[in-house]
Amino acid sequence: MTHLSVHFTGVSKRYPHFSLDDIDLALPTGSIMGFVGANGAGKSTTIRILMGLVHQDSGSVEVLGHAMPADQAAAKRDIGFVSEDMRLYEAATLAWHMKFIQSIFPRWDQRYADNLLRRFDLKPQQKIKGLSHGQRVKAALLLALARRPRLLVLDEPTTGLDPVARREVLAELMAVLIDEQRTIFFSSQNTLDVEQISDQIAFIDRGRIIDSANKEIFLDRWRRIRLMLPPDTTLPRLPGVVEVGGSSRLPVLTINQFDPAMVAACQDAGAAVQSVDAMTLEEIFVANVQSRRDHPVAVSETTESVTA
Amino acid sequence: MNTFLVRRLIYKDWYLSQGLFLAALVLGTLTLVGIAAAKGTQLAVILGVIILATILIGMGAVLMSSVVVERRQQTLPFVMSLPISYLEYTTSKLIGCLLIFLVLWAALLLGMIATILATPWFPHGLIPFTVIMMVEMLVTTCFLAAVSVTTESQGWTIAISQLGGLGLNAVGFSIVRLHGIKDTIVSPHPHWTPTALAILAIELATIAISIAVAFYIQSRKRDFV
Amino acid sequence: MYTQYIQMDTSIVISQSDGRPMYLQIMEQIKQKVAVGEWPPGEEIPSIRALAVALRVSVITVKRAYLELEREGVIITQHGKGSLVAPDPGLAPRLYDRELEDHLEHAARIGNLLGLTPDDLADRLRDTSARLTAETLAKEPV
Known part of the structure; x- marks a missing residue:
C-alpha cells in the first residue's frame, strides 16, 4: 500500500462569505497533485489548512503523518512551501536568505542551491528589493527546493513567469520526483502545466472538490463524441453525458464516464460516429464546472462513484 | 517551545533592524554629548529630552509594529513556512523586539545617568525621576507590542503609539507634581522615596500584565494568515 | 543525479x-x-x-x-x-505491420463516411501507391 503524504478527510471551514465544504484529498507519496480551480474557489484556503496556518472547523488533516494544525511545527520541518502571496525581506540579499534557511534546515543542499542559482539566473548578492517578480518567485522556489523537503507545497508556482522560466521551474519540479520518497502538491490556474506534470488532479469550485482522480483515468473518462443523426432519429439516453451541444442533426456529446460501448450504442441507434475526441484538461475543467453549476444535484450523484 | 528557532527568528529581526538601531544609538549619544557640552542650560536639556524621547518612542513604534509590517509586506507566510507554531512566532516577536529595544533603552538610560553623575550641572536627585520616566517609556513600548501582536492591525498600532506619546507627557507632568518626587528632585543625592518606588512597581506590573495578556490571547488564536 | x-x-x-x-x-x-x-x-x-x-x-x-x-x-x-x-528479432516488422493496420482501419472508416465501396477504396489505394512510386522515381537522380 502506498503511504499518503497529504490526507484530508471531511474538512470544512466556514467564513462569513465563503465556506469550504467537506474536502477530501489523498496524495500518495512519490506523486504530484495538481490542484485546479478558479479564483476564489478555495485553493488558497485549502493550502493554508494544509500548512496548519488556518484551522479547519471540522475534519482531519494529516500531512507527512502529522496531524494538522496541532503538529504543524514538526510537519513543516519536511515541507517546502511557496505561495503567491509570499514575499522575502526586501532589505536583505538572497544570499542572506539562503544562509538563514540553511541554518534552520539541516538537509539544506548548498551544491543544489548553487546549481539552482545558475539555472534560475539569480545573483545571490542582489537585494530582494531589486528583483523582478519572476526573479522573486524563483528565489522563493530556490529557498524551498534546496531544503530538500519531503513535501513541496506550491500555491500558483508558475503564475507570472515568462515561458522560459516556467519551463525551468517545471523541469525542477519533475527533477524532485526522481526520488520516489518526495511528493508535490501544487495549485495552478494553468491547466496546461497541471496536465503535463501531475499524476493526480483535483478540481475545486465554490469551496467543494468537484472531482479528484489519477490523471490518466481522469483524461480517459472524458470524451467528446461528434455524431451525425439521420432525420427523425433520437439518441438513447446514455449514462455520463454531461452536455449535449451542436445541432439536432449534428449533436456533440460531452461524456464524463466514457466507455467504448457507448460508441456502439450510438451506432445501434442509427447515428454515424464522426469522431471520438479526447479533451484537454482545460476543456474538462470548464465542462465540469459548468455542468455542476447548471445541474448541481443531478451531477453530484455521480461524484461518489467517480472519486472512489 | 523550540528555543533554537525562536533565537533564529530574533536574530533575523535583529539583523533587519540593526541599521536603524545603530542610527538611534549614535543620535542618542550625540544628544547626550550635546546636553553636556551646553553645560546643562535649560534649552539644551528640554531639546535633548525631546530628542531622546522621540528616538525611544520612534524606535519602539518601529520595532513593535514589525508584526503588522510583516503581515502587510507578506513576509509572514515566509516565516510561517518555517517549522514553528504561531505561538513561537509571537514569542520571537515580543521577546526579540523588546530585547532590541531594551538594549537601546539601557544604553540611553546609562548614558543619561552617566551624564547626570559625570557633569557638574545636574542634581543627582534627578536620577529617580529619570529612571521612572525611562521605565514609563518601556511601559508604553510593551503595551504597544501587546496591542500590535494581538490586534495585528496597523490602525490600532498607530493609534496606540500616538496615545503613548501623549500619555508619556501626561504621566511626566503628573508625577513631577507628586510630593515624593517634587521634593527630592533638586536634592544633591538621589532619594528613592516610597512614592518613587510605588510608581516603579506599578510600571513594572503593567509591563508584566501587558506581556502576559498578549501571550494568553495569542495562545488561543486559531487562524494566522 | x-x-x-x-x-x-x-x-x-x-x-x-x-x-x-x-x-x-x-x-x-x-x-x-x-x-x-x-x-x-x-x-x-x-x-x-x-x-x-x-x-x-x-x-x-x-x-x-x-x-x-x-x-x-x-x-x-x-x-x-x-x-x-523485447529481445524479439521479428519485432520491428511487426510494429510496422501494426501501424499499417491502424492506418488502413482509419482509411476504411473515412471511406464509409464518404460512402465508398471496398472496391473504390482499393482503387484509391492503388492510385496513391502508384503516384508515390512515380514521385520517388522522378526524384532519384539516375
Whole structure:
C-alpha cells in the first residue's frame, strides 16, 4: 500500500462569505497533485489548512503523518512551501536568505542551491528589493527546493513567469520526483502545466472538490463524441453525458464516464460516429464546472462513484 | 517551545533592524554629548529630552509594529513556512523586539545617568525621576507590542503609539507634581522615596500584565494568515 | 543525479497541441525508435521516472505508456530492474505491420463516411501507391 503524504478527510471551514465544504484529498507519496480551480474557489484556503496556518472547523488533516494544525511545527520541518502571496525581506540579499534557511534546515543542499542559482539566473548578492517578480518567485522556489523537503507545497508556482522560466521551474519540479520518497502538491490556474506534470488532479469550485482522480483515468473518462443523426432519429439516453451541444442533426456529446460501448450504442441507434475526441484538461475543467453549476444535484450523484 | 528557532527568528529581526538601531544609538549619544557640552542650560536639556524621547518612542513604534509590517509586506507566510507554531512566532516577536529595544533603552538610560553623575550641572536627585520616566517609556513600548501582536492591525498600532506619546507627557507632568518626587528632585543625592518606588512597581506590573495578556490571547488564536 | 537526466536521450518530443493523449505520443515515438533500430532488441531503456523527468511529463503518463507497450510486446519490464526492448528479432516488422493496420482501419472508416465501396477504396489505394512510386522515381537522380 502506498503511504499518503497529504490526507484530508471531511474538512470544512466556514467564513462569513465563503465556506469550504467537506474536502477530501489523498496524495500518495512519490506523486504530484495538481490542484485546479478558479479564483476564489478555495485553493488558497485549502493550502493554508494544509500548512496548519488556518484551522479547519471540522475534519482531519494529516500531512507527512502529522496531524494538522496541532503538529504543524514538526510537519513543516519536511515541507517546502511557496505561495503567491509570499514575499522575502526586501532589505536583505538572497544570499542572506539562503544562509538563514540553511541554518534552520539541516538537509539544506548548498551544491543544489548553487546549481539552482545558475539555472534560475539569480545573483545571490542582489537585494530582494531589486528583483523582478519572476526573479522573486524563483528565489522563493530556490529557498524551498534546496531544503530538500519531503513535501513541496506550491500555491500558483508558475503564475507570472515568462515561458522560459516556467519551463525551468517545471523541469525542477519533475527533477524532485526522481526520488520516489518526495511528493508535490501544487495549485495552478494553468491547466496546461497541471496536465503535463501531475499524476493526480483535483478540481475545486465554490469551496467543494468537484472531482479528484489519477490523471490518466481522469483524461480517459472524458470524451467528446461528434455524431451525425439521420432525420427523425433520437439518441438513447446514455449514462455520463454531461452536455449535449451542436445541432439536432449534428449533436456533440460531452461524456464524463466514457466507455467504448457507448460508441456502439450510438451506432445501434442509427447515428454515424464522426469522431471520438479526447479533451484537454482545460476543456474538462470548464465542462465540469459548468455542468455542476447548471445541474448541481443531478451531477453530484455521480461524484461518489467517480472519486472512489 | 523550540528555543533554537525562536533565537533564529530574533536574530533575523535583529539583523533587519540593526541599521536603524545603530542610527538611534549614535543620535542618542550625540544628544547626550550635546546636553553636556551646553553645560546643562535649560534649552539644551528640554531639546535633548525631546530628542531622546522621540528616538525611544520612534524606535519602539518601529520595532513593535514589525508584526503588522510583516503581515502587510507578506513576509509572514515566509516565516510561517518555517517549522514553528504561531505561538513561537509571537514569542520571537515580543521577546526579540523588546530585547532590541531594551538594549537601546539601557544604553540611553546609562548614558543619561552617566551624564547626570559625570557633569557638574545636574542634581543627582534627578536620577529617580529619570529612571521612572525611562521605565514609563518601556511601559508604553510593551503595551504597544501587546496591542500590535494581538490586534495585528496597523490602525490600532498607530493609534496606540500616538496615545503613548501623549500619555508619556501626561504621566511626566503628573508625577513631577507628586510630593515624593517634587521634593527630592533638586536634592544633591538621589532619594528613592516610597512614592518613587510605588510608581516603579506599578510600571513594572503593567509591563508584566501587558506581556502576559498578549501571550494568553495569542495562545488561543486559531487562524494566522 | 542532475546531470543524469539532462544528458539522457530526450529525442522524444511531446506536443501539447497534438490532439492525442501524451501517453499515446510517447508510445508511438518509442515504437518508432524500436522499429528503426535506434533502440535495438534487448537494449535497456530509461526507467519510468527518469523518462518522466527528462520529458517533464508526469510519472503516471509514462507508466501508462510503458504498461501499454508491455502489453503489446514491445518492451519487457522486469520488476525492480527497469525495462528492456523485447529481445524479439521479428519485432520491428511487426510494429510496422501494426501501424499499417491502424492506418488502413482509419482509411476504411473515412471511406464509409464518404460512402465508398471496398472496391473504390482499393482503387484509391492503388492510385496513391502508384503516384508515390512515380514521385520517388522522378526524384532519384539516375
